[in-house]
Amino acid sequence: MLVEDICTEDEIWSCTTCGACEEECPLAIEYINKIVDLRRGMVDEGLVPQSLQKPLKALEKR
Numbered sequence: 171m172l173v174e175d176i177c178t179e180d181e182i183w184s185c186t187t188c189g190a191c192e193e194e195c196p197l198a199i200e201y202i203n204k205i206v207d208l209r210r211g212m213v214d215e216g217l218v219p220q221s222l223q224k225p226l227k228a229l230e231k232r
């Protein structure tokens with residue numbers, strides 16, 4: 171599984187999507203959208219960090 175074997179959950183949720191790495195990358199590799207897709211997949215599988223569970227529940231209620 172990509173999450174666990176390659177990247178930790180913490181690494182995936184730590185990215186602020188600031189774009190600094192993409193701006194500096196000499197090969198113009200774009201991967202912020204992939205990080206966001208990974209997060210989407212994790213949320214679908216119920217892998218949500220403790221700090222986001224309460225805000226997501228509140229959004230779900232609204």
Ligand code: SF4
Binds near residue numbers: 186187191192
């Ligand atoms: S977008 Fe790149 S530089 Fe910014 S937090 Fe995420 S990984 Fe780090």
